[in-house]
Amino acid sequence: MSNSPAISSSPIVARPTAEQLPHVLPLHRVPAGSDAVGGQQLFAKNLYKSYCKGKITIPVLQGVDFTARRGAFTAIVGQSGSGKSTLLHLLATLDAPDAGEIYFDGRRIDNLAPTKRDRIRNRSLGMIFQFYHLLPELTTLENVLMPIMISEGFWRYWRSKSGYAARARKLLDMVGLSHRLNHRPRELSGGEMQRAAIARSLIASPKLLLADEPTGNLDRQNGREILEILRTLNREENLTIVMVTHDLAIADQADSTVRLVEGQVRAA
Amino acid sequence: MYKLLLSWRYLRTRYIALASIVSVTLGVATLIIVNAVMAGFTQEANKRLNGILSDIIFESHSLRGFGDPEGHKTQIREILGDDLAGMTATVSVPAMLSIPVANGQYLTRQVNLIGVDPATYAEVGDFGQYLLHPENRRQLSFQLRDDGYAPEKQKFPVSGWHYRRQRIRFERALEEDLAIERAKAQLEAGIPQDPTALATSSASEASADSTNEAADGDRPFDPYSRSSAANIATLDPMTHQSTGIILGVAVCSQRAKDLDGQVRDFYFCHPGDDVKITIPTAGNPPSAVNDVVTVVDLYESKMSEYDATLAFMPLDALQNLRGMFDAETNTRYVTSIQIKLKPGVDLNSARDRLQSRFPIKQYPYRIQTWRDMQGPLLAAVQLETTILNILLFLIIAVAGFGILATFYMIVVEKTRDVGILKALGAPSRGVMSIFLGYGFSLGLVGSGVGLVIGLLFVAYINQIAAGLEWLTGRPIFDPTVYYFQQIPTIVELPTVAGVMVGAVLIAIMASVLPARRAARLHPVEALRYE
Numbered sequence: 068m069s070n071s072p073a074i075s076s077s078p079i080v081a082r083p084t085a086e087q088l089p090h091v092l093p094l095h096r097v098p099a100g101s102d103a104v105g106g107q108q109l110f111a112k113n114l115y116k117s118y119c120k121g122k123i124t125i126p127v128l129q130g131v132d133f134t135a136r137r138g139a140f141t142a143i144v145g146q147s148g149s150g151k152s153t154l155l156h157l158l159a160t161l162d163a164p165d166a167g168e169i170y171f172d173g174r175r176i177d178n179l180a181p182t183k184r185d186r187i188r189n190r191s192l193g194m195i196f197q198f199y200h201l202l203p204e205l206t207t208l209e210n211v212l213m214p215i216m217i218s219e220g221f222w223r224y225w226r227s228k229s230g231y232a233a234r235a236r237k238l239l240d241m242v243g244l245s246h247r248l249n250h251r252p253r254e255l256s257g258g259e260m261q262r263a264a265i266a267r268s269l270i271a272s273p274k275l276l277l278a279d280e281p282t283g284n285l286d287r288q289n290g291r292e293i294l295e296i297l298r299t300l301n302r303e304e305n306l307t308i309v310m311v312t313h314d315l316a317i318a319d320q321a322d323s324t325v326r327l328v329e330g331q332v333r334a335a
Numbered sequence: 336m337y338k339l340l341l342s343w344r345y346l347r348t349r350y351i352a353l354a355s356i357v358s359v360t361l362g363v364a365t366l367i368i369v370n371a372v373m374a375g376f377t378q379e380a381n382k383r384l385n386g387i388l389s390d391i392i393f394e395s396h397s398l399r400g401f402g403d404p405e406g407h408k409t410q411i412r413e414i415l416g417d418d419l420a421g422m423t424a425t426v427s428v429p430a431m432l433s434i435p436v437a438n439g440q441y442l443t444r445q446v447n448l449i450g451v452d453p454a455t456y457a458e459v460g461d462f463g464q465y466l467l468h469p470e471n472r473r474q475l476s477f478q479l480r481d482d483g484y485a486p487e488k489q490k491f492p493v494s495g496w497h498y499r500r501q502r503i504r505f506e507r508a509l510e511e512d513l514a515i516e517r518a519k520a521q522l523e524a525g526i527p528q529d530p531t532a533l534a535t536s537s538a539s540e541a542s543a544d545s546t547n548e549a550a551d552g553d554r555p556f557d558p559y560s561r562s563s564a565a566n567i568a569t570l571d572p573m574t575h576q577s578t579g580i581i582l583g584v585a586v587c588s589q590r591a592k593d594l595d596g597q598v599r600d601f602y603f604c605h606p607g608d609d610v611k612i613t614i615p616t617a618g619n620p621p622s623a624v625n626d627v628v629t630v631v632d633l634y635e636s637k638m639s640e641y642d643a644t645l646a647f648m649p650l651d652a653l654q655n656l657r658g659m660f661d662a663e664t665n666t667r668y669v670t671s672i673q674i675k676l677k678p679g680v681d682l683n684s685a686r687d688r689l690q691s692r693f694p695i696k697q698y699p700y701r702i703q704t705w706r707d708m709q710g711p712l713l714a715a716v717q718l719e720t721t722i723l724n725i726l727l728f729l730i731i732a733v734a735g736f737g738i739l740a741t742f743y744m745i746v747v748e749k750t751r752d753v754g755i756l757k758a759l760g761a762p763s764r765g766v767m768s769i770f771l772g773y774g775f776s777l778g779l780v781g782s783g784v785g786l787v788i789g790l791l792f793v794a795y796i797n798q799i800a801a802g803l804e805w806l807t808g809r810p811i812f813d814p815t816v817y818y819f820q821q822i823p824t825i826v827e828l829p830t831v832a833g834v835m836v837g838a839v840l841i842a843i844m845a846s847v848l849p850a851r852r853a854a855r856l857h858p859v860e861a862l863r864y865e
Contacts, residue, residue, distance in 0.1 A: 156859050159758070161757070161758055162857075162859050181762070182762055185762045187760075188758065188760040189761075190760070196758075200751070200754070200758070201755075202752055202755060202756075204752075205340070205344065209340065213756075213759055214759050216336040216337035216340065217337050217756070217759055217760050217765065219336065220336075221336045
């Protein structure tokens with residue numbers, strides 16, 4: 068396991084001010100100076116994962132240890148095929164490791180029943196992907212509201228519909244998409260889709276944001292803006308962020324960096 | 336909430352899935368139409384069957400019948416109590432009907448001759464409603480009316496006393512002409528004859544011929560008389576009718592197309608004509624007795640089975656003719672008692688009560704409800720409906736496989752969406768519900784459209800049949816076959832609901848497998864799916 072210290076925090080683009088980025092994530096915000104700051108929010112040890120292709124077994128992760136401190140911006144870097152996305156999927160409980168343990172807020176999560184893992188993904192984790200993964204049949208606003216719709220039953224959602232919608236609008240306003248509420252994903256640019264995906268990942272007030280190469284499919288300018296939004300969330304809201312990237316310049320801005328080489332952690 | 340939202344969006348954006356439910360729509364529409372028509376036919380048939388047959392028929396096995404009908408009636412009244420609405424005693428006997436047609440030929444028909452009491456027969460059935468003369472519909476009568484038969488029928492031949500007199504006048508004139516021709520021919524052949532004497536004798540022969548066949552309903556009954564020879568020349572058919580008889584319309588007519596292609600009835604006899612009947616007497620063994628009767632009305636229930644086999648005459652006249660009375664005890668005999676129950680009374684329980692009072696081992700009586708008597712017909716209609724329903728439901732089941740295939744395609748297409756939902760924390764059960772909900776809404780839309788099409792088709796079925804006839808040039812609904820002028824339909828709510836529920840269930844069942852596949856998708860693999 069290797070926990071690299073934050074290498075650089077110099078801004079690439081001008082950071083939005085606190086007024087520009089309203090506090091819409093009050094639930095899990097950790098107060099500055101509290102004991103929890105710097106504690107382990109996500110911890111994994113000795114993770115193994117391999118995939119079978121016919122009769123051949125391909126090892127992807129081979130004894131990976133990982134720690135994400137509460138309120139920290141952690142980057143996972145590595146070349147294509149190094150296992151960084153697989154690691155993120157294991158951390159996000161989207162997949163189960165062959166061996167090893169994952170702890171979230173001190174609670175082991177890798178061996179939970181599927182429904183409990185679903186609940187953790189829905190309520191405590193936010194996820195953003197390289198290819199945005201918005202639902203094409205829904206509008207931007209509906210996409211953002213989707214995690215809430217999943218977590219709340221029909222009547223509960225219906226009763227508090229306007230409150231949830233107001234919150235989603237605020238988030239969309241925060242990421243600069245307030246003019247695209249009723250557009251379908253196919254009517255948005257890549258940068259806009261990723262912003263919508265960020266808004267969606269934040270709607271349930273997650274404790275942890277997992278990002279899988281969020282700028283990998285964007286041009287430089289959009290990439291910077293997306294990154295800056297994430298940085299601001301991390302800085303202003305103390306939101307723990309784990310981001311997979313192959314861009315070392317981006318990784319340089321993280322508080323800590325984990326480098327994967329052929330399924331094993333190497334010194335960053 | 337997300338399940339509803341996504342099901343609804345998929346329904347709105349995936350029109351190809353709507354194409355897969357066209358067969359559900361057609362199946363539902365066809366089922367509704369077929370059931371409405373079958374129910375219409377059944378109800379119409381039931382109405383007419385029950386209109387002619389009373390609810391329960393209490394009949395003797397023998398042609399002689401049973402005596403003391405009033406005593407039997409009293410006992411039946413005691414058994415049925417308040418359930419009873421009316422009763423009448425009848426005599427039912429097979430008869431041969433000879434209808435005179437041209438050139439001294441007779442058309443012979445086998446009929447079931449029923450002797451009815453005009454005063455009480457209306458209590459047990461709607462028999463009177465099916466008579467052609469409006470007066471007879473109000474009050475059954477076996478007296479020939481002057482005219483006014485079948486005012487609603489356009490091409491019904493002129494009938495009644497006026498017609499009868501005209502016909503007899505014409506026949507007599509014709510006979511005189513023929514007699515004169517014959518006399519002339521004999522004179523020319525050298526046979527000396529007195530032409531005036533010949534003419535007179537011909538006329539009296541003609542008169543005797545017709546009166547010979549006439550029987551007087553008012554004359555004193557002579558049970559030993561085999562013919563009406565004793566009364567010859569006592570009655571003039573110009574002024575007297577014989578005993579009245581009411582014939583089923585198909586007994587004395589034939590429905591066919593005329594030269595213009597129009598369907599119409601051709602009558603061999605009609606009210607005002609005299610016909611001969613031959614029936615077995617009540618003796619043992621029975622012997623044949625015949626009489627001449629006057630057709631006083633026709634009976635048209637539009638149930639071909641009845642219209643082609645039934646004939647009615649006054650009960651007492653038939654009893655007299657068959658010798659159904661006991662001179663010593665002055666008891667008259669009847670072959671059956673027809674019983675009408677109040678609406679809503681259970682027919683079978685009433686029948687069972689009567690059967691337990693008159694057990695078959697001790698009493699030679701057959702006690703049946705009208706449904707028992709028409710069992711084969713009703714069962715055949717029921718069987719036909721059942722088979723059609725099974726076949727048509729199979730069509731919807733085939734549609735189910737279409738839905739299954741389309742759904743599999745849609746699930747494959749939506750693999751990434753499933754991955755996204757699972758990544759956002761949607762449980763497998765929720766993902767499955769989306770596709771089940773989608774199947775449910777497809778089934779609902781399919782059967783809903785089918786319902787509308789089916790109901791519209793039923794509402795305009797006769798116009799559609801006419802349009803198809805016009806298009807194809809062939810009769811779709813031939814009134815000569817069915818005796819209905821229009822296709823009868825009844826839309827029964829439980830049937831429609833059953834069809835709808837069945838169709839929706841099939842759509843849901845067809846979406847179970849694809850939905851399970853979606854639910855089992857691995858989120859990581861689904862997210863990577865291109």
